[in-house]
Amino acid sequence: DQQVKQNSPSLSVQEGRISILNCDYTNSMFDYFLWYKKYPAEGPTFLISISSIKDKNEDGRFTVFLNKSAKHLSLHIVPSQPGDSAVYFCAACHMEYGNKLVFGAGTILRVKS
């Protein structure tokens, strides 16, 4: 039972353009959502998070949008840079039960220069 789904295995974007990575979840108990970036041979690195009481959170080039009614969140990267090329994981948890993260399968982002 996949509670967090990233339906696009890969995404290719031109440098300077916007990258949009999508994530869907099924468990309505999830109230905290995170995006992690992972380079080969490294552990996931935290990027940005959003609580279910918000619908948008912004940090520099990264913005996360949450649509609770659709159980959907997205990560926007503007402008995209070649160094953003990595695997991006969406994760979710129910904070009352501790931050035991449920991850999606990841999306490989390639930013072409």
Added chain:
Amino acid sequence: ETGVTQSPTHLIKTRGQQVTLRCSSQSGHNTVSWYQQALGQGPQFIFQYYREEENGRGNFPPRFSGLQFPNYSSELNVNALELDDSALYLCASNWRGASKDTQYFGPGTRLTVL
């Protein structure tokens, strides 16, 4: 640099053997979680330790066990290894109670079971 380290980097074992993976958490972090990442998948939660006691477990059998020590280190033990246990094992630590409660991941241990 997350301040979380793991050892060894790579490990090869045969089916039926036992393995111990180690993690050193960021100083001051009272919570450590372990995840298994199979090829082409996202990390899956194995279990979490808070102040040296197990505090939640994912869908993994009892042959997966762990320990957390007062010096911010922890272990993941896997008995009776199976071929499907081949994966990247990730350790993550955080300070429970912080406003963000963000987990910081180590680089992982790549386990191959032959």
